[in-house]
Amino acid sequence: MSDSTSGKPAAAGDEKKSHGVLYVGIDLGTSRTSVSASNGQRATLSSYVGYPKDVVARKLLKKDVLFGDEALENRLALRLYRPLEHGIIKGSHDRGVAEGSAEWQDNLKAARDLLREAITQVKPRADELVYGVVGAPAQASTKNQKSLLEVAKEMLDSVMICSEPFAVAYGVDRLDDCLVIDIGAGTTDLCRMHGTMPEEGDQITLTEAGDFLDGEIEKRIKAKFPKAQFTRNMVKSWKEKFSNVLDSGPQVVVNIPIEGKPTPCDITDCTRDGCRQIVRPITDAIGRLIASFDPEFQDRLKQNVLLAGGGSLIGGLDLAIESDMHDRLGSGHVVRIDDPTYGGANGALKIAHDMPPEFWQKLK
């Protein structure tokens, strides 16, 4: 028997079965949900789920549920949900939506539908077993993890949860003396890798992440153009298209309605200064993780900082963090991983693949 990717003989004990096994790695994120699968397919979509508000809307949209950008585009006719908050399902933590409430139930249903859609997009065959690993924020509580499991179990034959930044590190084979920073929309997760499974003290979760930056940019644009009319979604799309934290970054001019008239507004400084607000909290967290590490290996850790997640696509962020590390920690080297959008999903897929068969069997 041979592995179709490597051509090497499989490990002893592999038992031939009449069915196929599809592995999926899932990054169920606040802003984006990404899935990588062992059939070579991968998919990413905005974490929005919309249900038609009434019969008229349903007839018009010809769908019972819409996802991602399509849901966002038709949001006026939909009950729109963004079921995740700070990387977990809304209501599965102690603040915000109350667990068990109708809103919580709605978010749970939306999260289920979102995951089902994401998995559908990687085209699994109906006759194959689907084994998945789902990335969760580094410091997600047991309660949060259980909520994620509840959502994932319906779609997967066997499922495991693992720390998202650990999945990133595992995916790029950097298990030793490295520090992973996974910048999502809801949380920024930092994880110190030192050859063993990271423990609680090795991980820090910050709420300064993509959504936080949207708020910072929005504040600045409002202050600069008080009469401008715009939404948080517009700010998010400008950030995703143009954000750059470097002084040498390109000028950003966008058309914003002012008293009903689209007016060109220069928001270069708003996006730059807004996005820079994440640098200091990250460097602080890096400092905390380095200071509590074995002094002999601290420098090695500083020289191996990996940036992942959608937030890492902010132009010049790696250089800005590196520069701040030089100023405050003496040195540092930050590298953005090759495929930040799929970093977590690819790592989770690799974990799913490497997980011994008997482990999957026990969790069925």
Add this chain to the structure above:
Amino acid sequence: MSSRIAKTIFDLFARQGRDAQVQDLAKQGIEKVTLLGADQLAVLVERALDRALEQRMLELTEPEKAQLLERAHAEFEALRAQLQGLEGEADAKRRQLEELEGRLGTLHKDFQSANASLDAELAAASAEGAEFAEADVDAATLIAIIQNAGVRDAAAAQRVALAIAEHLRAERSRAAEAAARAQRERIENLERRLAKLNDTLSRTEEELERALQSGERVEGVASIYRTVQGLRASAKEFERKRAMLSDIFQKNLILQKGAATA
């Protein structure tokens, strides 16, 4: 041999071939070269491969040939069985679709008939209400009836007439109330039936849509794995990775099945 292999060979030559300047060749004393294009080379390699394959076929022993034939036959049978299975599945889907369409048609008819029935009931209820409203007690007629019955005292006849009129009004009012209540109940029942019918209609429409979608659904892309894989013993940092994976599993086991199972 397929043109894909020829293209691969062509690409290989294009990538690995090296350039030589005419001046450099002249310096080496070479005045004339015979040119052989990459496409010609690809064709030559193709032919050589074809010959080698033919030769290999000739070298096969009878048992090997029989084994090869048997394997091909088994594969063919498996494919045929798979195709039959798929055809059966498609037939089942078509039947399901037809059944759903039939159900939807019936429901549409039920819905229309229930709608018409509700309209008729509402119209009847309005007509009955109007009749009650029109009926009123005529006091003068009552007095005349009482006096004709032998009561000569006009004041007494009027008192009796008023009492009877009051009693009749109260009775009518009770009757009207009871009729209205009965009508309201009937209307509520009809409304509930309509809502239920509406709900069933929506659900059937959804089912139909799903059936239609699944009819168009692509089969999906098969995983590259037929079996559960697991970390290879030859993997880089095998022990360390295995320990990490084991740790993830233990945590998930506790999370999913409780601490007692770990």
